[in-house]
Amino acid sequence: MGLASWLILIPFLTALAVLAVPTRRSDLIRWVALVGTAAHLALTSYTTWAFWQEASPDLVAVRTETVSRVYLVERVPWFESLGIDYLVGVDGVSMSMVILTSIIIFTGVLASWNVVHRTKEFFTLLLVLVTGVFGVFLSFDLFLFFMFYEVAVLPMYLLIGVWGTGRKEYSAMKLTLMLMVGSALILVGFLAMYHANGSTTFDLTKLAQAHFETGLQRWVFPLIFIGFGILGAMYPFHTWSPDGHASAPTAVSMLHAGVLMKLGGYGALRIGVYLLPEGAQYWGLFFMAVTTINIVYGSLGAITQKDLKYFTAYSSVSHCGFVLFGVATLNLMGLKGAVLQMFSHGVMTGLFFALIGMVYGRTHTRIIPEMGGLGKVMPWLAACFYIGGMASLGLPGLAGFIAESHIFLGGFFGNSWTNPILSRTLTVLATLSIVVTAVYVLRGLATVFQGPVRDPHHAELTDATLTERLSTGILVATLVVTGMVPGLLIDLIEGTLFPIVNRLQATGMAIPGHS
């Protein structure tokens, strides 16, 4: 069995190990989960190295190719008559997403150290969920992809419904149903492509070599993009996200906003744009416009939020808008920016939700105006919040800037087949968010952490514990390293994006009336 399979299997095995521990030994359960995710982090690092060994010699060749290369491939025929394989492997984009997920689940386990209610079931479900996520990022067979996708989405219902707060049943139901609508659209799209290719294979690399006729591409692309877009909080299908995040327990919010929402952007890019370039060209500007609404509307919506989780959720709507906006630009810088934004937003929002959980655990309130002056009481948490906030408003030196600068350039440069005036206007509108983001981030953080201590009870609270410092420290360090040395991530993902862009370019040349 190869590295990719182990990456999927380790969380699942850890889940089984957790199940084997007696229920009352909740400390042991945590440690098992922590060791399992730590092992996963180690294996991810090794896989990254192994991937780089294989992929880096090809970096020049892929610049002119039109089919992405996949490395560390494992293929086992599964339903041969239907052309379904167990096909897993790694490429640059999926590698970066696996690194993200591995960091988030490790820090998420640390951040869930004080979950006391049904600890065993909680960690089991969390680990099953993340198994599904790794499966999605590593599978290159659409059927397998879809199966893992459902594995990732469904445990969320229980995790929120059982361990959540507030209107948890309502939120869990809403989230699951809306995401299911998305999966239905995706499934129709998958089957249409499968059928159009003679019902022989679900293999992504083979489907990439098939040429789907223009008419099919044009009706399937929006299904795929909207289907994944719902998961990526695309306007107007984003409303599950504020309620879902607000109700979910800390680690679930972290995983959900940090990783699960990334499946949306990942699928839209990897399957939508890659397999259906003509459809993407036809709809690109439309989706740029929709996601511009996301970006601006989400950030304006965040300004007046009172609950820290709603505040972060609206900020996520805005930032996830950047991911889909980047995908919709359909050029190298935009696509690269989209992947970078997935990574940076994943880490950033994971950090935010971890911190909110820690603050809430102390103050027992998430209402912003009820807090004040906490910076003096909990300097570590305040410092991490400020670093996250600065990343969120795109301060250079942190990850957010790297992603956003790519996306703005991508949007502004546009394409030969889009009207430059329109794509530039949309980009200019999207850039307005950098001001709005500064407004809500600074207002929110100033209210919570600065000024005199508002509630006298808060003056006696303590700063972060060692586990909390470890989990937030890892996330902050990731933001800083990505922002300071962007080349690490760019080198990793660029090789996979060239073929996708080349396909679009080649198709662009073929469209009559465009040059």
Next chain:
Amino acid sequence: MPDLSFILSHAWLIPALPLASFLLVGLVLRPLHKPLAGAVATAAVFAAAGLSWWLAFDYLHLPKTAGGALPVLVPTSVEWLRFQEGLSVHLGTLLDPISVMLLVVVTTVSALVHLYSTGYLHGEDGYGRYFTFLNLFTFSMLGLVLAPNLVQMYVCWELVGASSFFLIGYYYDRPSAVSASKKAFIVTRFADLGFLLGILVLGYYAFTIHAGMGAAAAGQQALDFAFLTRPDVLSQLQALQGQFLGIGTLTLAAVLIYTGGAGKSAMFPLHIWLPDAMEGPTPVSALIHAATMVVAGVYLVARSFPIFAASAEALQVVMVVGAFTSLFAATIGCTQDDIKRVLAFSTLSQLGYMMFALGVASYEHPLGYTASMFHLFTHAFFKALLFLGAGSVIHAVHTNNIWQMGGLRKYMPITHGLFLLATLAIAGIPPLAGFFSKDEILAAALHSGHTVVFGVGLLVAGMTAFYMFRIYFVTFWGERRLSHLHHQDDHSHDDHSHADPHESPAVMWIPMAVLGLLTIGAGFVPIPEWVRLVPLDGKLPEAHHGVDLAVAIPGTLAGVIGIALAWFFYAGDPQRANSAVLKLGRFYAVIKAKFYFDEIYLFVTKSIIFRLIAGPIAWFDRMVVDGLVNATGWVTRLGGTAVNASQTGQVQTYGSWLMSGVVLAVVVLWATTRQ
């Protein structure tokens, strides 16, 4: 490139020192040992200053180019962020006369301010945090000065903004400091949006040109200053047909970039953040909000001057806004009671001076460029001294209000002498630094044919002398007034506040004395010989020398009249000033309220953006968008309930349905198969 000495080829060491110290102090020393944190931070910047002086010395001894100018070098360039081929960002160091000059200014003033701060903030809780951010600021500012391309400029530009934000909000439990820090960040961010859009516009067209040039652009990236200011690139940019609202592409890009500069340099109407930024500790105001960060906008325009020179309209904007700001701010400066705010308005006014000097410059009349940089150089020293002097006073009397000071020259002789020196310098009295640079600026305006701007400059020179001597007389002359009012100063040394004010410790007055020496000497530094606008063909004309009496005499006279008026109103009978204020009445009140600009901004943000846009959007999202989602759920459930009625659980009902179905199927089959 000639053989470079060690420091020229390792110029990156200069920003690297404060960066290393930032990390060391911020992560290790700050929690461990406060005095050591301050000492390390200060030592690192002193070392950087030493290296900068060494670098400047070596740089000035380099062989001149064929055209007679000092060479432009990029000794370090490392790829950092690769957007795509031809558009990749290299971090590096660009050495030319203006960047070397600013290196010296920034490191020198920063080192002195660091030293001063060790005394000023002695024993405070936030001591370690303060030095961490002061180091970060110094590093970012040096990176900005050395930037060889627009993106590094933007990156460091944002970082200085962030460090300024954290330092203005240093007293973070004080609501006024918190809101001032937010205001500073958000207003400059709004301006930076212009900068960003300018980079996008320029990046796009420069990239297109870059791609079209092939091998001729080898080794250069589209956003490098070296590429953007190439004559062939500029002429292609100028020839672009694209128009936006009737504005040519190049003008549009230049004005957008200028917007960023106008935000940082607090040009009207983006000036509102700077007076509030005085909420930060006074040494921060001296370093960031007087000597270095706020001149970044001027520096940006000077750095990309060839782009501006290619668009007469853009330069026109720079000139008009600069001249207006200098007059506008000087007017307000005459009415404020807070010593730091008067200094802040005077900074605004002087920045306007530097900007309009650039605006009147052109390849035909290059003096404005030189004059602007010269004024930037001298202003940094005397304005930093003024702020440190004000800090020393505030440290002693625990108030910012000049009307609660008075008579301090007896108690603080050193501070008094140095403050007077700097006040004379800013008033343009020869032979102090301000005289020479102000003279150059006025000469540049006059000789390039901008008589109105010259007139404004002269008027502002007189007003500057007036309001600066106003605070000087009120603070240091007359009788000692209240000192035990509950104070609003930076500090809380309550134990001293009833005692007589006393001179600041040596660690504070020594840096001030060094700045005093620079205030005397800076005017004699031959900046005008070194910093010259190099024409596109690279051939420098003969430099002009000496003081232009036709400008120097009226300029000095304006200063003397200003001082005399200030003496008349504020040094003698206080009734004179009061009755003048009464006569001006409403007019004076409007000026004193800073023309209500803060209120206008507050109205726009609070009442329009928050109440009319953000609030309704949040409501719309919850009620309408999410309402539709819930409605869908509700309709589905309703449908479910309707169908539920059929699920009775009675076998008879199911049986009858089944039978009806079978009958229906049979009928349908029969009907369809019938020939």
